[in-house]
Amino acid sequence: MPFFTRIGHEHKSETRLNLARRLRPIRLAFLVSPYDPKMLRRVVEANTCLWGGTQNPIIPIFRRRPNSWEDSWSWPGGRAYATGLLNGFEPDFVVETKQGLARNLGLPDRRIITLKDVLDPDRDPHVAYGISAADILRHAYDEELKFVRRRKLKAVWPPLQTAPTTLFEAVVLGAYPRDTKLQYVSKWYEEAFEPETISNGPSVVFDVLVSRAVTPLRAHQHGLVEWPGAGGRAQDAVLFLLDPTSNSDLIDFWNLRAWGGRYFPVPLDEVKEIAAAAIALIKRENVPLRGNPNPSMKHYTTILKAPSVPRDAFERASALLEPRPDGSLVMQDWMPRIWDAHSRSYDLDERKELIAARDDIDVVVDERHVRFELLEPEVASYPLLAGLPRWANTVSLRDFSSIETGLVLPEDGGELRPLLHTFDARGVQAHRSGIAVVTTGFSPSQYWRVPTGQDVVCDWFAARKLTFEPSAAGRTAIEVARSLGGLRGLGIIANVELLKWLNSASAGTWILQHELLGLLKRERPHAADNILRGLVRHSVLRLGILLSCPMCETEGWFALEELSDDLRRARCLRTFPFPSSHPPKKKWAYRTQGAFALSGYAKGAYATLLALRFLGPTHDAEMTWCPGGEVGPEGNKYELDFVAFWRQGFFQKGRVRMLVGECKNIRRV
Numbered sequence: 001m002p003f004f005t006r007i008g009h010e011h012k013s014e015t016r017l018n019l020a021r022r023l024r025p026i027r028l029a030f031l032v033s034p035y036d037p038k039m040l041r042r043v044v045e046a047n048t049c050l051w052g053g054t055q056n057p058i059i060p061i062f063r064r065r066p067n068s069w070e071d072s073w074s075w076p077g078g079r080a081y082a083t084g085l086l087n088g089f090e091p092d093f094v095v096e097t098k099q100g101l102a103r104n105l106g107l108p109d110r111r112i113i114t115l116k117d118v119l120d121p122d123r124d125p126h127v128a129y130g131i132s133a134a135d136i137l138r139h140a141y142d143e144e145l146k147f148v149r150r151r152k153l154k155a156v157w158p159p160l161q162t163a164p165t166t167l168f169e170a171v172v173l174g175a176y177p178r179d180t181k182l183q184y185v186s187k188w189y190e191e192a193f194e195p196e197t198i199s200n201g202p203s204v205v206f207d208v209l210v211s212r213a214v215t216p217l218r219a220h221q222h223g224l225v226e227w228p229g230a231g232g233r234a235q236d237a238v239l240f241l242l243d244p245t246s247n248s249d250l251i252d253f254w255n256l257r258a259w260g261g262r263y264f265p266v267p268l269d270e271v272k273e274i275a276a277a278a279i280a281l282i283k284r285e286n287v288p289l290r291g292n293p294n295p296s297m298k299h300y301t302t303i304l305k306a307p308s309v310p311r312d313a314f315e316r317a318s319a320l321l322e323p324r325p326d327g328s329l330v331m332q333d334w335m336p337r338i339w340d341a342h343s344r345s346y347d348l349d350e351r352k353e354l355i356a357a358r359d360d361i362d363v364v365v366d367e368r369h370v371r372f373e374l375l376e377p378e379v380a381s382y383p384l385l386a387g388l389p390r391w392a393n394t395v396s397l398r399d400f401s402s403i404e405t406g407l408v409l410p411e412d413g414g415e416l417r418p419l420l421h422t423f424d425a426r427g428v429q430a431h432r433s434g435i436a437v438v439t440t441g442f443s444p445s446q447y448w449r450v451p452t453g454q455d456v457v458c459d460w461f462a463a464r465k466l467t468f469e470p471s472a473a474g475r476t477a478i479e480v481a482r483s484l485g486g487l488r489g490l491g492i493i494a495n496v497e498l499l500k501w502l503n504s505a506s507a508g509t510w511i512l513q514h515e516l517l518g519l520l521k522r523e524r525p526h527a528a529d530n531i532l533r534g535l536v537r538h539s540v541l542r543l544g545i546l547l548s549c550p551m552c553e554t555e556g557w558f559a560l561e562e563l564s565d566d567l568r569r570a571r572c573l574r575t576f577p578f579p580s581s582h583p584p585k586k587k588w589a590y591r592t593q594g595a596f597a598l599s600g601y602a603k604g605a606y607a608t609l610l611a612l613r614f615l616g617p618t619h620d621a622e623m624t625w626c627p628g629g630e631v632g633p634e635g636n637k638y639e640l641d642f643v644a645f646w647r648q649g650f651f652q653k654g655r656v657r658m659l660v661g662e663c664k665n666i667r668r669v
Contacts (some may be wrong), residue, residue, distance in 0.1 A: 015365040017405070017450070020396040022227060023357040023375035025052030026130045026389055026438060028118065029091035031082070031101040034060040034247050037167055039097050041175065044167075044254075046119045048174040048216050049185050051131040051379075051391075052224055052354045057089040057258050058251045061101045066248055068308040072334045079104055084339030087411075088351065089258070090431045092392055092438050093129060108415070110427060121181035128388050131379060133220040137188035139379040140222040155193035155214035165200070168244035171254055172205050172265055174216030189216055202244060202267040206274050209264050210281055223377070224354040226260060236299050237262045237285050239278060241271070241317055242306035249306040252335065259338060260352025268309055271317045278321055286328040298327070305333045341655065353394065353433060365450055369421075370397075374437060374444040389438045396434035397450075398622070404478065404486075406456035406624040408645045409435070411656045419459050421449035432655065453626040454478075457643045460658075466631055471639065474628020477605035479595040484538050487625075490613040492534040495523045496666065499606055502540075502592055503665075506599040510546070510557045510589040540596045546587040550576050557591060600665070604628075607663040608641050615659065621648050623659075 028050075030043045040058070047053030062078035069075055076084065083105055086094065096102045097115050118129045126132065156173070165175055176186040189195065193214050198204050208215065240256065242249035244267040257263050264281070266274055282301045289297045303321070305314040311333060318331050336347035356377050363370040374393045399405040409416065409430035416428040416435065429436045437446070451459075454470060461468040470478075484490055493499060497519055501511060511519075520528035535541045544559045549569040556569050568575050595602055608627045616623050625644040630637040641663040648654035 015399075016362045017365060017370060017407075018360060018398040019363050019370070019372055020360045020398070020434070021358060021372075021375050022353065022355045022394040022396075022434070023377060024353055024355045024392055024394060025050070025055065025224070026093070026392050027089065027091045028056045028093050028095050028129065029059050029086055029089055030056065030095045030097060030115075031059050031061055032097050032251075033101070034062060034066070034251060036098075037247055040247055040250070041167055041170055042115065043095075043097060044170045045175050045177045046115060048176055048220065049119055049127060049133050049182065050220065051133060051136045052221055053133070053174075054217050054221060055258050055354045057085060057091070057255050059085050059094075060248065060251050066307070068246070068248060070307055070334060073337060076339065081339050084341065085255070087341060088338050088344060089255075090411075090429075090433075090436070092389070092429070092436060119177075119182075121177070121179045125388075126182060131377070131390055132185070133216075134185045134188045135379050136220055136222050137185075137192045140219075141188070141192040143378075153193060153214055154211065155195035155219070156208055157190075157195045157197045166244065167247075167250060168202065168265070168267065169200070169205055171250045172215075173208070174220075176216065186216075189219055193219060202265070202270040203273040203277070206264060206266065206270075207277055210277060221354060223356050223379075226352040227355045227358065228350065228352070235262075237264060237281060237301045239264050239266045239281075239301060239303040239321075240306060241266045241268060241303060241309055241314060243268055243308045244270075246306070246308040249308050252306060255338060256336070259348060261349070266303075266317070268313060268317065271320050275320050279324055282321065282324050282328050286325050300328055300330050302330045302332050304335075307335060345655070351432075355394075356391075369447060369449050371445070371447050374439055374446060376439075376441070376444055387440055390441050391439055393437045393439060394431065394434040395437060395446075404452050404454075404481065406451040406453045406626075406645075408622050408624040408647050408656060409456060410460055410645050410658065419449075419451050419455060422446065453624045453644075456624045456645065457626040457629070460645075461631055466633070468626075468629050468631045468643075469637075470626070471628040471630055473603040473605065473608075473641075474626070476595050476598060476603045477608050477627035477642075480602055480605045481609055481627075483540065483594065483596075487609065487613040487616050489534075489538065490609050492531050492538070493540070493606065494610060494613070495520070495531075497522060499601065499666065502596060502606070503599070503601045505592045506597055506602075508591070510544070510591045512546075512586070513588045513590065514586070516590055536590075539594055540592065541590040542593045543588065543590055545584065546589050547579070547584065549574065557589060604641065604663060604665060607665050608661070611661055611663050612642060612644060615644065615646060621646055623647065 032039055032043055043058060047056050050056070059082050061082055064078070065075045086105070093111055093113050094102060094107055095113055095115055095118055102112050113129065119127055176182070195214070198208060238261060240253050240263050242253060242265055244250070253263060253265055266278065285299050285301050287299055288295050289299065303318055305311070314333055318329070321329060337343040338348065357375050359375070361372065363372050377391055397407045399407055411430055411432055416430055417423070420428060422428060427438070458468045481487065481490075484492065493502070501519060505511070517528050517532060520531050524531065536543065542559060544557045545563070546555050546557055547567065548555050549572060558567060563578065565578055565580075566575050567578055591597075595605065601607060605627070612625050612627070615621065616625070623644045623646040625642060627642045628640070629643065630639050632638050640660055642661040644659040644661070645656050646659050647656045
């Protein structure tokens with residue numbers, strides 16, 4: 001059966017998929033020892049030299065439970081904590097700052113790189129993964145900043161320019177490498193923004209952030225916006241009360257900012273100095289919610305306690321933020337659980353991506369393949385570096401027909417090249433937001449094979465060294481779904497009485513037209529005629545006429561194409577003439593055909609497909625599904641009625657969950 005065809009249609013209809021493309025910087029995750037502040041500074045310096053470096057998480061590898069760990073949450077273990085953060089941030093590559101840190105994390109070798117791979121002053125080019133901040137600053141200057149603005153942008157130098165900067169200031173503002181071979185990056189920042197020098201001190205840093213002044217980390221986000229936009233809790237300001245000397249607190253602040261939101265660090269020993277500016281921020285944020293008719297519903301500011309801050313110190317610090325309007329400040333003494341896949345959806349908004357461009361296009365499926373171009377940044381006009389990963393595209397494919405495409409993919413970071421039949425050297429990964437494609441700049445054109453649900457399910461089991469083989473019942477279910485135009489088309493047979501008759505008709509019985517209309521009207525009186533037309537159009541039923549054979553004196557059913565002057569009765573094998581002088585008027589009847597003529601409720605296809613319809617279109621969800629199969633090693637296979645990868649919502653993406661189902665035909669389970 002050709003891909004994407006429907007039984008009963010003479011011609012193959014053109015199938016289109018909606019394709020959303022989002023251009024973004026490469027996302028790197030840096031594995032660090034939380035006990036090594038020098039390496040943590042090097043990581044901050046590397047990210048200051050990268051386009052969109054603030055989106056790159058820092059993953060601490062704990063050897064034991066941190067002393068500052070909150071009693072509110074059980075300690076998951078160092079390995080589970082690290083893998084949870086990696087699953088949340090979904091990096092394209094993982095940077096091992098010290099050999100062995102990635103051990104036991106279950107990462108493929110092709111995704112592990114070193115800090116020298118990212119930034120090396122003794123190599124040309126210095127930045128090998130991503131786009132250099134110097135290229136971004138040069139492009140921003142040439143396109144925009146070289147012109148005199150009516151209102152000059154406020155930009156600041158990190159205190160490193162006048163005195164040794166603290167790790168706190170480096171994490172919050174950014175820090176350029178001290179190596180003389182890399183000083184050109186800071187020179188481009190100076191050329192583009194003409195920054196003013198600020199003095200040391202956390203209170204000065206707080207004022208810089210509140211005033212939205214340009215810092216090195218902000219400057220290197222030029223041309224980037226958050227996607228999917230600020231919404232929900234991400235709109236509200238968060239005061240992050242932390243110990244500026246605690247490496248783990250600084251890592252937590254970095255990761256919360258990388259996740260997305262408006263975080264303002266408040267050092268515990270500087271609360272009194274910052275209090276006036278913090279209160280002003282709280283009052284400014286306490287405005288009514290836009291579009292809400294209730295004037296008492298307002299935005300609020302949250303003060304969030306870092307793990308190393310004692311609870312009594314947290315309460316004393318919160319008490320210093322007075323006077324303030326009632327309800328304008330919310331105290332939160334527990335950390336959002338980014339590391340836990342189930343809990344993070346309750347504690348945080350959806351993770352934001354920094355993107356440079358996005359669009360939606362329709363692509364035509366040609367022989368199960370689609371061809372499209374990837375987006376490129378404007379800065380790509382500068383000389384490309386052969387074979388080096390420069391930027392990434394996140395691609396989302398949507399098929400609103402829901403026939404049998406496998407576009408919801410498991411989010412296990414598995415390699416998708418074999419599944420999509422693509423030859424991208426850097427590989428393709430499945431993320432929550434779509435399919436991540438890392439680009440070198442030389443191959444923007446993509447040619448992908450569109451997988452079916454069976455392809456995705458077989459690939460998932462094969463990666464776990466298990467074999468999945470579609471069963472006869474599963475193949476029947478596919479034929480039924482194709483004939484009805486996908487899961488959404490199952491609505492025309494979602495009728496208990498109709499299903500019972502379809503099953504009884506598998507024995508070769510028929511039903512008169514007026515009897516069938518009466519059956520349909522009992523359930524949906526106003527839609528009976530439309531449902532009957534749909535059953536015929538989708539080749540569920542076949543129209544014929546009942547005629548009596550004068551030889552054997554029995555009534556038989558004859559399809560329209562069998563009608564002629566002389567008819568042959570299948571039971572007695574005798575020929576008799578068509579009653580042309582007295583043709584029957586109320587003997588038009590229907591019989592099932594194709595997969596719908598099979599016994600056992602089409603081998604259980606109706607129950608399986610209606611269950612999938614309930615889980616998918618009925619719940620505004622999208623999913624990859626495969627009905628009926630056997631899985632397991634030879635000699636010990638288990639039968640599954642369906643396997644699906646299910647995700648709530650078409651636009652606000654939820655987690656992908658694997659569903660395995662057992663279905664029964666019109667009986668209690």
